[in-house]
Amino acid sequence: MRTRMGLVAVATAAVTLTAAGCGGSSSPKAAPAAATPSGASTPATTPAPASSGSAQSPSPTPSLSPSPTAGSPSGDPGKLPQTKTLPTSTDPQFLAGVNALWQGIVDDNPQEALPFFFPESAYQQVKAIANPSSDYQNRLIGFYNLDIHAAHRLLGSGAKDAKLVGVTVPAGQAQWILPGGEQNKLSYYRVYGARLTYTQGGKTKSFGLFSLISWRGEWYVVHLGPNPRPKPVGTVYQPRS
Template structure:
């Protein structure tokens, strides 16, 4: 009798333990399911692309490629003054090549003069003479030419409008003769003749620094 009671008691205890274990397993599963159903949202990220504008470029247009105008040049124009300073520096240092920008542009000459090959005439005659004239002007300043002080250019008020056909030209221009570049060197004044300038688009340019030839 006691043995039967002990057996039944053990069965009850075993059943209770199994029940507890089952409840624990279900609870664990429920907890795991809850965690598994949660969703994790990745934070929004916005990618910003910096756009760099392309660098700007400045283009210098050769004035000789543009059409002529009837604007009369003036001797106090800042651009003309700057060119004369360049020419004066070339004379002081006997460096004609540095002053080519002060000379009448070759592209303008091609539009202006009646010649089978204006570019060749510009280079072989006019520029060749210009180089000789710059060197001659340097010698006129003397051995201390490099220390000469440029005092400016005197342009007479005698400019003439040259019409096509008057000077072997197919295009018109203003022309002025007998200007003077003024220097002082070693306490003395030296005048360098600037024999002929003609205009292009309202600006004076050298065509004959020395004798016209």
């Protein structure tokens, strides 16, 4: 997914929204940076999922579907119809997305982490709101950028030496969100409780990914930090060391 980014604009008033499995506060804007890869090695722990007040139903029996981009001339899965396929955390596309997120955090470059973020074209299909593109760019991407900068600050001066271990996703706790539950007109799986684990300075550490939602059998992050939050500032969700 490629998304144009602007400068981070911090709003002064907080607003509570409910959108795409995700409420929000005021709408910050986005910013880019540079690039460098990182490694991997040990298991992660998973917290209990955050509670949600939105409508949901028990997960349906997962169905089989083609690859996320099959049938899309542009290679953009968001332009294709949604499926009921329950994502896995071992899928190559998911693993590539996790690595993109980690690289963006290590390099303090949100643009590198965009492949792991829910596609804008899919968001336009999912949301039953007046201007989903504006909400996507100004609120969702804005907070994603701020949270990546916050995660980079958490790694500190030794960011380049930190090594990715992986991400755990409690798929058994995933919920199938029905239309109308979160200002959505299409359904998707949503899961809380995913955690990214890494090693740094000989210690194993981790932090949470607030919520992931599905599109065509793939998990994407839609809120990296907590949502909603009282102020439009970057936040690392439940860091552990």
